[in-house]
Amino acid sequence: MTSMRAVTTVLANERPRLARLGTAERVTEILREQIAAGLFPPGTRLSEESIGEALGVSRNTLRESFRLLGHENLVAHELNRGVFVRVLTAEDVVDLYQLRQIIESSALEIAGRAGPLELGPVIAAVEQAEAAGADGRWDEVATLDLQFHQEIVALAQSPRLDELMRRLLAELRLAFHVMHGSQEFHEPYLVRNRKMVTLLRRKKLDQAVQELRAYLEDAQRELLSAFRAEQAAPPSQGT
Amino acid sequence: MTSMRAVTTVLANERPRLARLGTAERVTEILREQIAAGLFPPGTRLSEESIGEALGVSRNTLRESFRLLGHENLVAHELNRGVFVRVLTAEDVVDLYQLRQIIESSALEIAGRAGPLELGPVIAAVEQAEAAGADGRWDEVATLDLQFHQEIVALAQSPRLDELMRRLLAELRLAFHVMHGSQEFHEPYLVRNRKMVTLLRRKKLDQAVQELRAYLEDAQRELLSAFRAEQAAPPSQGT
DNA sequence: TGTATCCTTTTGTTGAACAATTCTCCAAGA
DNA sequence: TCTTGGAGAATTGTTCAACAAAAGGATACA
Numbered sequence: 344m345t346s347m348r349a350v351t352t353v354l355a356n357e358r359p360r361l362a363r364l365g366t367a368e369r370v371t372e373i374l375r376e377q378i379a380a381g382l383f384p385p386g387t388r389l390s391e392e393s394i395g396e397a398l399g400v401s402r403n404t405l406r407e408s409f410r411l412l413g414h415e416n417l418v419a420h421e422l423n424r425g426v427f428v429r430v431l432t433a434e435d436v437v438d439l440y441q442l443r444q445i446i447e448s449s450a451l452e453i454a455g456r457a458g459p460l461e462l463g464p465v466i467a468a469v470e471q472a473e474a475a476g477a478d479g480r481w482d483e484v485a486t487l488d489l490q491f492h493q494e495i496v497a498l499a500q501s502p503r504l505d506e507l508m509r510r511l512l513a514e515l516r517l518a519f520h521v522m523h524g525s526q527e528f529h530e531p532y533l534v535r536n537r538k539m540v541t542l543l544r545r546k547k548l549d550q551a552v553q554e555l556r557a558y559l560e561d562a563q564r565e566l567l568s569a570f571r572a573e574q575a576a577p578p579s580q581g582t
Numbered sequence: 583m584t585s586m587r588a589v590t591t592v593l594a595n596e597r598p599r600l601a602r603l604g605t606a607e608r609v610t611e612i613l614r615e616q617i618a619a620g621l622f623p624p625g626t627r628l629s630e631e632s633i634g635e636a637l638g639v640s641r642n643t644l645r646e647s648f649r650l651l652g653h654e655n656l657v658a659h660e661l662n663r664g665v666f667v668r669v670l671t672a673e674d675v676v677d678l679y680q681l682r683q684i685i686e687s688s689a690l691e692i693a694g695r696a697g698p699l700e701l702g703p704v705i706a707a708v709e710q711a712e713a714a715g716a717d718g719r720w721d722e723v724a725t726l727d728l729q730f731h732q733e734i735v736a737l738a739q740s741p742r743l744d745e746l747m748r749r750l751l752a753e754l755r756l757a758f759h760v761m762h763g764s765q766e767f768h769e770p771y772l773v774r775n776r777k778m779v780t781l782l783r784r785k786k787l788d789q790a791v792q793e794l795r796a797y798l799e800d801a802q803r804e805l806l807s808a809f810r811a812e813q814a815a816p817p818s819q820g821t
Numbered sequence: 822t823g824t825a826t827c828c829t830t831t832t833g834t835t836g837a838a839c840a841a842t843t844c845t846c847c848a849a850g851a
Numbered sequence: 852t853c854t855t856g857g858a859g860a861a862t863t864g865t866t867c868a869a870c871a872a873a874a875g876g877a878t879a880c881a
Contacts, residue, residue, distance in 0.1 A: 363661050365833065367649070391863070401835045403642050406864090410606070410646050414653040422602050423842045423863055442742050445688045453680070503681050507746070604864070630832070640866045645833090662832055662873045 366400055367407035373398070374408060378417055378428055379516045381523065385430040389418060416514050431518045436570060439515050440563040446508055447495055447559070448552050454498035455548040462543060465494045469536050476533050484529045485519060491536050495555075518566060521573045528565060532558070605639055606646040612637070613647060617656055617667055618755045620762065624669040628657060655753050670757045672806060678754050679802040685747055686734055686798070687791050693737035694787040701782060704733045708775050715772050723768045724758060730775050734794075757805060760812045767804060771797070 364372075374394075377383060395405045409426045412418045418426040431439075454460055472487035489512045496508040522528045535558050542551040603611075613633075616622060634644045648665045651657045657665040670678075693699055711726035728751045735747040761767045774797050781790040 365661055367833090392861095402863090403645075403836090404834060406642075407646055407649050410649045411653060414650060422604055424844095425863065438740050438742050441692070441740060442746075445684060449684045449688070501677050501680060503677050507681075606864090641832090642867090643865060663875095664832065 366404050367411070370398060370400055370405060370408040371411045374412060375415070375417060375513060378412075379513065381520055383428045384520065385428050385517055387428045388424075389426045389428065391425070415510050417517070429514070429517055431514075431570075433567060433571060433574070436515075436518050436563065436567055439511060439518070440559055442511060443492075443515070444556065444559050446504060446511065447492060447555055450496040450499035450501075450504055450508075451548060451552050451555065453501070455546075457500065460498055460543055460546075462498075462540065464497065465491065465543070466540055468494050469533075469540050472536065473533055476530065479526075481526050481529050482523065484533065485522075488529065488532055488536065489516070495539075518570060521569045522566065528569075532562070606643050606650070609637060609639055609644060609647040610650045613651060614654070614656060614752060617651075618752060620759055622667045623759065624667050624756055626667045627663075628665045628667065630664070654749050656756070668753070668756055670753075670809075672810060675754075675757050675802065675806055675809060678750060678757070679798055681750060682731075682754070683795065683798050685743060685750065686731060686794055689735040689738035689740070689743055689747075690787060690791050690794065692740065694785075696739070699737055699782055699785075701737075701779065703736065704730065704782070705779055707733050708772075708779050711775065712772055715769065718765075720765050720768050721762065723772065724761075727768065727771055727775065728755070734778075757809060760808045761805065767808075771801070 374383075374389070383389065389409065391402050391405055391409075395402050398405070409418065409420065413420045413426060417429055419429050420426045468487055468491040472484050472491060475481075475483040475487060493505075493508055493512060496504055535554070539551055539554050539558070542554060613622075613628075622628065628648065630641050630644055630648075634641050637644070648657065648659065652659045652665060656668055658668050659665045707726055707730040711723050711730060714720075714722040714726060732744075732747055732751060735743055774793070778790055778793050778797070781793060
């Protein structure tokens with residue numbers, strides 16, 4: 344028999360799904376997606392007038408959205424000049440990976456201490472990524488790889504860690520553009536993700552953390568070198 | 583002789599100090615401070631009309647501020663009902679301390695790996711806190727204690743870690759209201775902070791991390807019990 | 822007691838207006 | 852040629868007024 348207390352607790356956990364979204368939030372989601380997808384490359388200025396007209400929302404509503412994106416570090420707001428899609432520096436990439444290292448390994452440790460791992464979503468992400476890889480859809484692989492890591496963090500069951508990881512990955516995506524969907528970059532990580540799942544299944548937590556650490560170091564190195572090559576070549580980014 | 587490149591690099595590092603603030607940002611700062619100071623206790627609804635009139639800003643500008651505060655988890659935005667100063671649950675406190683644990687200990691480890699510690703600001707915070715304690719200004723002690731921990735994180739020299747800690751502490755302050763400036767709560771931590779500084783000075787990093795961990799566990803326990811006592815008594819906070 | 826219906830209040834969103842700032846371009850001067 | 856100045860255009864910053872939409876509260880009725 345279920346107590347009233349139990350019922351209300353279950354329902355309380357469903358509350359987030361109930362929350363409707365205002366126009367500003369929906370606009371934010373659209374812009375976040377489009378920035379991730381590369382419609383607005385780093386450095387682009389987001390014009391209030393043109394975007395507002397395109398989406399059919401007023402400038403005021405759009406400005407609320409811009410504030411939110413600014414708080415997520417996806418755009419930089421310069422007074423009287425507007426908002427610009429963030430251009431990450433090499434230092435940013437290093438800082439982001441350092442934080443990623445902290446978050447992901449901490450999440451695994453917390454999850455390990457807490458009890459049996461609920462690996463369903465983690466495995467699903469890996470399998471979807473493998474399927475996408477088999478079909479040659481490498482930019483989807485990129486997205487699913489990030490989702491895999493998001494699910495890793497979700498194992499810790501910490502709302503703030505989840506949110507933090509979400510924002511971090513959104514920001515990191517800005518740097519991934521230089522790799523846009525190249526097979527050579529993504530393919531090895533498919534194998535490594537699979538390996539990590541195996542380790543987690545066998546409860547080899549320490550090894551999984553170690554593998555994760557190596558994974559992130561390699562990814563950072565590769566990304567940085569591609570990044571610096573990109574930055575040296577095309578636009579001479581003002582001094 | 584200094585090259586032009588060197589000059590511009592130096593100046594570029596000064597850029598943040600140049601950034602002026604818009605009205606919305608300044609309003610956000612004011613509200614953040616006042617929420618921390620307790621002018622708006624948790625659960626309070628922030629009325630657009632009355633606050634806008636009090637500060638002499640328009641509703642639109644104020645709404646931009648509210649969005650920012652919402653993103654910092656200081657207020658919760660409910661569609662068509664307005665923004666309310668966040669009411670933390672016991673689970674929130676646990677989640678916050680878990681994250682604090684991660685951030686602060688990681689910061690110490692990073693700082694230790696990086697090289698010699700620049701303890702100036704850390705020591706300054708402790709000494710100011712001790713001075714405030716000697717004068718019986720216990721709510722200032724509370725603020726300076728938080729600043730001490732902010733400076734601990736600053737040792738890692740990571741912009742994102744800094745920002746993360748800043749937001750985390752702002753949120754945690756919501757819970758601290760139940761302790762409002764009580765000497766019994768704060769006094770022991772003065773001693774412990776001093777002890778931690780000593781350990782850091784002697785480069786006993788491992789011991790410092792251990793002390794930090796114990797510190798946070800104790801603080802969480804005390805805060806939680808005061809918190810639950812508070813919550814049980816006065817307002818019957820929804821089912 | 823419960824519930825259906827009004828009225829009031831507050832937020833959600835828009836559009837227009839004007840001030841303040843930045844950008845662009847061109848001409849004058851060294 | 853390069854720098855400096857400045858006029859005008861374009862864009863953002865902020866306010867205001869208006870109305871739609873939703874939530875909250877009160878009243879009348881079964």
